[in-house]
Amino acid sequence: MCSKLAVALSSTIGLALLGFALFAASPETPIGSKWWPSEWGADDQRGAANRLTPELTVHAARLISSGKIYPLGRTYEHGMPLPGKRHFSLTIPGSPTGGPDGENRVVYHDDLFSGEIGQIGTQLDGLGHIGVRMGCDDYFYNGFRRSDFGKPYGLEKLGIENVGVFFTRGVLVDVAAFKGIERMKAGDVVTVQDFEGALKSEGVQVAEGDVVLIRTGHGQLWMKDNTEFSAGEPGIGMAAAGWLSAHKIVLVGSDTWATEVVPPENKDRPFEVHQWLLVRNGIYNLENLDLEQLAHDRVYEFAFVFAPLRLKGATGSPGNPIAVR
Secondary structure, three states: OHHHHHHHOOOHHHHHHHHHHHHOOOOOEOOEOOOOOEOOEOOOOOHHHHHOOHHHHHHHHOOOOOOOEEEOOOOOOOOOOOOOOOOEEEEOOOOOOEEEEOOOOEEEOOOEEEEOOOOOOOEEEOOOOOOEEEOOEEEOHHHOEHHHHOOOOOOOOOOHHHOOOEEEEEEEEEHHHHHOOOOOOOOOEEOHHHHHHHHHHHOOOOOOOOEEEEEOOHHHHOOOOHHHHHHOEOEEOHHHHHHHHHOOOOEEEEOOOOOEOEOOOOOOOOOHHHHHHHHHHOOEEEEOOOOHHHHHOOOOEEEEEEOOOOOOOOOEEEOOOEEEO
């Protein structure tokens, strides 16, 4: 029956979605069939960032008409929502930290930071962030084993320094607006139908090499009701994740802290969307975005720019991605 179905699905997206539909049936690994080597080779550490080309950069630049810049990153500050036991601390060691020096009496301030720098606030999940336990080892993107690259002073493979710069077309999928609500609730699943309906209403489509940003409205709770913000979230389920990977995007972002729905669709398979995106497909995940102004101005297509910090061996990166109209 499956072989007949495969023949019937002639389009690239159809075949990709077929693969997604069948992966759960395979007992080969806890997340389906073996996913390595990647389409970019057994040594690849960039994943979907390989889809970024000079041609896509030029196309994105041509989308800029007014030059208006939309900062999408949150302010890193004491009291912001922090998952689990993660922490954030920024102090000024002495005020001033140094000086006065010389005849000109120069003084200066330094910063002392402590925290999970790539996994708090607005954060890009790198390919070394999420893996799968199989037997006595953990497997990550492209089949790299933790025992071979996981070191206490930085990952020796899949570090965030491998990603490069994102300068490509961005698409906003305003699911909350499509549903006619202020914000979705924790546990609400963003479906393929939501994607397609919202995109149709916005008059845009998703193409290879795109960055897709999802607005659920949940981000309006940031620094207003951190308890509710952190307790759970709306987000994409596995079907929508399969839809995104079938469209060969490079990055998905959201106004939530995990992008995927929490609690999960299957209580026994937490953060499975992370595994689908990062581990199986090398698609990056950008969390805790501020998408309100972009949505208010109904900007659904734009140039997206983000340069992750080149933190050698890090699992992720903070930063302030921007959309330019």
